[in-house]
Amino acid sequence: MATAIEIENIGPVAKLSIPVPEHGGLIVLTGDNGAGKSETLGAVRAICGSAVDKKELRPRDGEKSGVVEGCGVTIKVGRSNREMGELTVASLEDRLDIADLVDPGINDLNAADARRLKALIRVSGVMADLQLFDALLPDTVEMDAAVMRDTDLVSMAAGVKRMLEREARKHEQLSEAASLQMIACLKATEGVDLEAECNETQLRSSYATAVQQHQTIVEGIKNAEEDEAIQAKARQALFDASEIYKGPTVEEATRANLEAEVAYTQWQSKVTAAEKALNEAKLSCAQAKSSRDLCAANLNSAIRHSNTLTAWHEQLERPVRTKPTQEQLDEAAKAVEEATARMENGGVVRQAKAKAAEAETWRKRKFEEAKKADNFRESAKSVDNVLSDQIGKLGCPIKVSEDDKGMRLTVNHRTRGVTYFSELSEGEKWAVVIPIAIQAVGNGGLFVIPQEAWEGLQPRVRNQIVTNLKGSGVTAITAQSADGPLTATEVAS
Numbered sequence: 111m112a113t114a115i116e117i118e119n120i121g122p123v124a125k126l127s128i129p130v131p132e133h134g135g136l137i138v139l140t141g142d143n144g145a146g147k148s149e150t151l152g153a154v155r156a157i158c159g160s161a162v163d164k165k166e167l168r169p170r171d172g173e174k175s176g177v178v179e180g181c182g183v184t185i186k187v188g189r190s191n192r193e194m195g196e197l198t199v200a201s202l203e204d205r206l207d208i209a210d211l212v213d214p215g216i217n218d219l220n221a222a223d224a225r226r227l228k229a230l231i232r233v234s235g236v237m238a239d240l241q242l243f244d245a246l247l248p249d250t251v252e253m254d255a256a257v258m259r260d261t262d263l264v265s266m267a268a269g270v271k272r273m274l275e276r277e278a279r280k281h282e283q284l285s286e287a288a289s290l291q292m293i294a295c296l297k298a299t300e301g302v303d304l305e306a307e308c309n310e311t312q313l314r315s316s317y318a319t320a321v322q323q324h325q326t327i328v329e330g331i332k333n334a335e336e337d338e339a340i341q342a343k344a345r346q347a348l349f350d351a352s353e354i355y356k357g358p359t360v361e362e363a364t365r366a367n368l369e370a371e372v373a374y375t376q377w378q379s380k381v382t383a384a385e386k387a388l389n390e391a392k393l394s395c396a397q398a399k400s401s402r403d404l405c406a407a408n409l410n411s412a413i414r415h416s417n418t419l420t421a422w423h424e425q426l427e428r429p430v431r432t433k434p435t436q437e438q439l440d441e442a443a444k445a446v447e448e449a450t451a452r453m454e455n456g457g458v459v460r461q462a463k464a465k466a467a468e469a470e471t472w473r474k475r476k477f478e479e480a481k482k483a484d485n486f487r488e489s490a491k492s493v494d495n496v497l498s499d500q501i502g503k504l505g506c507p508i509k510v511s512e513d514d515k516g517m518r519l520t521v522n523h524r525t526r527g528v529t530y531f532s533e534l535s536e537g538e539k540w541a542v543v544i545p546i547a548i549q550a551v552g553n554g555g556l557f558v559i560p561q562e563a564w565e566g567l568q569p570r571v572r573n574q575i576v577t578n579l580k581g582s583g584v585t586a587i588t589a590q591s592a593d594g595p596l597t598a599t600e601v602a603s
Contacts, residue, residue: 113129113130113132113180113181114127114128114129114130114180115127115128115130115153115154115157115178115179115180115181116128116177116178116179116180117150117153117176117177117178117179118176118177118178119169119170119173119175119176119177119187120146120149120150120153120167120168120169120170120176120177120178120187121146121148121149121150121167121168121170122144122145122146122149122170122171122596123145123146123149123150123170123596124170126146126150126596126598127598128150128154128180128587128598129598129600130180130181130556130585131585131600132583133580133581133583134553134579134580134581134582134583134584134585135576135579135580135585135586135600135601136575136576136579136580136585136586136587136588136600136601137585137586137587137588137598137599137600137601138564138587138588138589138590138598138599138600138601139151139561139587139588139589139590139596139597139598140589140590140591140592140594140596140597140599141591141592141594141595141596141597142591142592142593142594142595142596143591145595145596146596147561147589147590147591147596148561148589149167149168150589150596150598151558151560151561151587151588151589152167153167153178153185154556154558154587155558156178156185157178157180157181157183157185158181158556158557158558167185167187168187169187169188174188175187175188176188181556208543208544208546208547208557208559209560209563210225210226210229211226211229211230211539211543211546212536212539212540212543212563213536213539214226214229219518219530219532220513220515220516220517220518222532223516223517223518223519223530223531223532224264224516224517226519226531227264227497227501227510227517227519228262228264230501230504230506230508230546231263231264231497231500231501233504233546233550234500234501234503234504234550236263236500236503237261237263238260238261238262238263238265238266239263240253240257240258240266240270242263242496242500243266243267243270243493243496245492246270246274246489246490246492246493246496247270247273247274247489250277251273251274251277252273253273254269254272254273256269257269257270257272257273263497263500264497264517267493267494267496267497268516268517270493271490271493274486274487274489274490274493275486275487275490277482277483277486278482278483278484278486278487278490279483280483281479281480281482281483281486282479282480282483284475284479285475285476285477285478285479285480285483286476288472288473288475288476288479289472289476291468291469291472291475292469292472292473292476293469295465295466295468295469295472296465296466296469298461298462298465299462299463299465299466299469302458302459302462303459304459304462304463304466306455306456306459307452307456307459308455308456308457308459308460308463309456310453310456310457310460313449313452313453313456314453316449316452316453317446317449317450317452317453319449320442320445320446320448320449321446321449323442323445324439324442324443324445324446326442327434327438327439327442328439328442330431330432330433330434331433331434331439333431334430334431334432334433334434335433337430337431338430338433340425341425341426341430344422344425344426345422345426347418347422348419348422348423348426351415351418351419351422352419355411355415357408357411357412357415358408358412359412360409360412360413360415360416362412363405363408363409363411363412364409364412366405366408367402367405367406367408367409370398370401370402370405370406371402373398373401373402374395374398374399374402377394377395377398378395380394381395491512494509494510494511494512494517495510497510497517498510504546504549504550505545505546505549506542506545506546506549507521507522507542508520508521508531508542508546509521509522511528518530518531518532519531519532521534521542523538536563536566537566537567537568537571540559540563540564540566540567540571541567541571541574541575544559544575544578544586545575545578547586548578548579548582548584548586551584552583552584553582553583553584554583554584555583555584555585556584556585556586556587557584557585557586557587558586558587558588559586559587559588560588561588561589561590561591563588564588564589564590565590565591576601576602
C-alpha cells in the first residue's frame with residue numbers, strides 16, 4: 111500500500127497529501143505561482159533531514175502552527191520547529207543536495223568539480239582507506255602521515271597523487287643525474303683507442319722483456335770491449351816480455367842447473383870425505399854454490415818468463431765475445447721506448463674502458479630511473495581511476511580526470527565524446543545526476559528534484575527519468591508551474 115506525506119497549514123498550503131508509491135515513481139506538484147510548491151518541496155526536504163530555511167517552513171498565515179508528517183517523521187511548525195519520529199525511507203538529504211552536483215555555486219571550475227566529487231564519494235558511502243590505492247603505492251614510497259590520517263577520500267587521493275608525483279620527480283632527477291654522469295664518463299673516453307692492448311700484466315711483461323734485451327746488449331758491448339782491452343794488453347805484454355828478457359831458455363837453464371847440482375853434490379861429498387882438503391874444498395864449494403844459485407835464479411827467471419809467455423799466448427788464443435752493433439743497440443733502445451709507450455697507453459686505455467663501462471652503468475641507471483618516473487606518473491594518473499571506480503559503483507557515468515590545475519569530472523557525451531561535466535547544459539547535467547540519485551538512495555528511497563531543474567529538462571529526458579523511477583522503489587518529488595490549485599500527482603510512464 112502506498113504511503114503519503116501529509117502537509118497541513120504550511121506556507122500557503124492548507125492541506126495536501128503527497129503520495130509516496132511503494133513501487134516508486136515521480137510525483138509532480140502542480141499549481142499556480144504562489145500556490146505553495148516551493149514550500150511543499152521544502153517540507154519534503156525537511157522530512158528527509160535537510161536543513162530548510164525558515165521562510166520555506168513556516169505556519170500558514172493566520173495559523174499558529176502547521177504540521178508535516180510522513181515516512182515515520184512528524185514536524186510541528188510554529189515559533190520553533192519540533193521534529194519527532196525517525197525517517198523510515200532512505201534519503202539523500204543528509205548526504206547530498208543533488209542540486210549541488212549540478213551547480214555547487216563555485217566559479218572556479220576545478221574547485222566546483224572537487225566539490226561535486228566529494229559529494230559523489232559521500233553518496234557512495236566509501237570511506238577514506240589507503241588500501242584502495244595499494245596497487246599504486248610501492249613499498250618504496252614514503253607515506254605522508256597527514257595522508258594516512260586523512261578521513262576524506264578525495265583529499266586522500268590528492269595526497270596519494272602528490273606522493274606519487276613527488277616520487278616521479280625524484281626519479282626524474284636521478285635519471286637526469288645519471289645522464290650527466292654518463293656524458294662525463296663518455297667524454298673521458300674521447301680520443302682513446304679502446305681496442306688497443308691494455309692488459310697491464312702483458313704490457314709489463316713486454317716492457318720487462320724489452321728492458322732485459324736492451325740490458326743484455328749493453329752488457330754484451332761492455333764485455334766485448336773488456337775482452338778487446340785484455341787482448342790488447344796481452345799483445346803488448348807479450349811483445350815487451352820477448353824484447354826485454356836476455357837470459358837462457360828454460361831448457362838451457364834447466365840443464366845448467368842440473369849440472370850445478372851434480373857438481374855441488376860431488377864437492378860436498380869430497381868436503382865431507384876429505385877434511386884435509388877443507389880449504390880447497392870450501393872454496394870450490396862456495397864457488398859451486400854461487401854458480402848453483404845463479405843457475406837457480408836463471409831457472410826461476412826462465413820459468414816465470416815461460417809462464418808469462420804461455421799465459422799471454424793462452425789469453426790471445428781465447429775467443430773474443432762478439433760486440434753487438436750500434437744498430438742492435440738502437441733497436442733495443444727503441445723497443446724499450448715503444449714498450450714504455452704501450453704500457454703508458456695501456457693505462458690510458460684501461461682507464462677509458464673503465465669510464466666506458468661506468469658510462470654504460472649510468473646509461474642503464476638513467477633509463478631505469480626514467481622508467482620508474484614514468485611508472486609513478488602513470489600511477490599518479492591512475493589515482494583518478496580509483497575515484498572513478500568508487501563513484502562508478504553508483505552506476506555513475508562520471509569519470510575523474512585531470513587538467514593542469516587539478517581534478518576534473520568528465521562524461522562521455524553522445525555527440526561530443528569525452529566532455530567536462532561542467533560544460534554540459536543544465537538539462538544534460540540533471541539527466542546525469544538524477545540516475546545517480548536513484549541508484550544512491552536505493553529501493554524505498556526518496557529525494558527531491560528542484561522545480562527549476564525539472565522544468566529545464568527536455569521531454570525526452572523527463573520521460574527517461576520517469577521510466578527509471580517506475581518500479582525502482584524510489585520516489586522523486588518535484589514541481590512545475592501550471593494553472594490551477596496545488597496538486598500532487600504521480601506521473602504515468
